[in-house]
Amino acid sequence: MLLQKKNLLWVVALVIALFVPQMITNPAYRQIAVITLIFTACTTSWNMFSGYSGYVALGSAAFYGTGAYTMALVANHMHVPGNGDMFWLVPLGGLAAVLVAIPVGLVALRVRRHTFVVITIAIFFVFQLSAINANFTGGTGGLTLPYVPWQIQNYHLPFYYVALVVLVFAILLSAGVRRSRFGLQLLAIRDDEDRALGLGVKVFQVKLTGFAMSAFTFGMGGALYAMMQGQIYPQFVFDPMFDITIALMAFFGGFGTLLGPIIGGLVLESAQQYLTVTYSNGSLYLILFGVLFLLVILFMPQGIVVFVRDRMAQRQDRLESATKPASTETPVAQGVHS
């Protein structure tokens, strides 16, 4: 099992991921690596619901922010010491996000896809504005977390490995869902919701479960981010750019595929972070980012993973048709390719 070619690639990727912090020693770049892992985990999780079910959610920053605020509030009120113990609050952040996602899903999932997109945006703004205006969140000044007195040189190392655990969790969950009966029900909803309903899929429960499950990773990601930064502001943890970035990364890699969001997240988030650190000119960066996306969406509308897979399949076809003797019956698909 473990030595099958496909699994071997995953193992190699994991081993490489384990050694990345040894290769990158600059704290600024290590921080990029941690944020990239968090975003990739979130993208994988987003895709597990939105990619499989076709319900594009653009308000998941609400759950990310919930996780971040849970971490900050619990750590402060319970007087959790500023050390590795705080990592135990990461799953708690995830749990809080799930608890928040259930009522949100009950409202938002009553409508069909197009409206769902907009409602999730509206709900996101409810969260952001509440965080800015409520008393217990510290308003626009945000919240300060317990100080973690680790040396700057290796400060990001523990965060990196915890983020990696979160990412592996998200990938395993996504892969598990994909292979399960539940995952098939989500895919059936994407293909034809009414037919799925007619065939006895309890569509509302399935959607709600998927939606709440995906929130767990968002909450963990937000909690981890809050702990690493040591200070959170409502406009940064409840960031409208967050959702768009997540969705773009998923589409860039391949919407609805398992591998796509991982690749999209790793490539784009690291590139984005790198560009922000390197170029102070934010406007040029916006333009570059926008143009890159237009190109990808227009020329690889299915994402990189599907694009590459199709190209490889075409090559295989050509090789086969070149070696085979010409037959009178040419399959239609091959005729198109050659």
Place this chain on the structure above:
Amino acid sequence: MNSSALIHAVIDGVLTGSVYALMATGLTLIFGVMDIINVAQGIFVILGAYLSYALSVHWGIDPFVGLAITIPTLFFVGIAVEKAFFGRLKGPEKTAMSILVTYAISLVIEGTLNMVFTVNYVQIQAWYVNKSFRLFGVWFPYIYVFGFIMAAIMLSGLYILLYRTRFGASIRASLADQTAAALVGIDVRRVSTICFGIGIALTAPGGMIFGATNTFNASTSYDLISRLLTIIVLGGMGSLGGALLAGILMVTLEDLVGVIWSPVWSTLSFFLVLVIVLSVRPQGLFGKQSARVA
């Protein structure tokens, strides 16, 4: 709080709401005909505002006169964008993809505007921007009244186009059912292109009023687009009358909450109303119940 403050809130809400309604009408028209959620509508409003601003600052052209230039400009920008990008979008994920494409477009425009106009907040200036007149004991700011009159003219023009012309009939047919419209010989592609142009052109007057009543920079578009989206969902996506009514209702409500309670919570009320209405009526106030989603 007294009754005169409430009356002012309602009057201001109706007057400014009509301008939001104008911008939202463009958005809902684009969605209804093309199934495209144009999240770039916010940045197009800001683009319209900057165009009017530039015309008045550099050439001293009055913003209302400048509309004769900005409306056609944005119409053709819309046509160009539609031709360049949306012909390629197809398939079941078309609407989701359209959000990403229009978002990418808005990033490009935002970056360009930041470069050309910097990120400093500006406001369109004219003699009527900060003046009011008194009528029946109530103060009316000139700009709100002018904006209301202009929105009313534009919306009537749109109404005449849609309900009194042959081309309008083909737009309405495409709104109702694209396949059926194509079957009776309507060139849905062409209708889509022109509708997108009209939808974007409507941001020019909307942006001009917005730019005269608010200080703005390119990133103001995020706040705008979230409001516009809320308005069209509340009205029922693709319903023109719904967008009109919801625009006025929402902005009036926001102003009222600001007066009665606190301006801090007024924006929140905007989104809360949406969530509450949709949990009772998922299709929005005037939306059609979607019978079957293909």
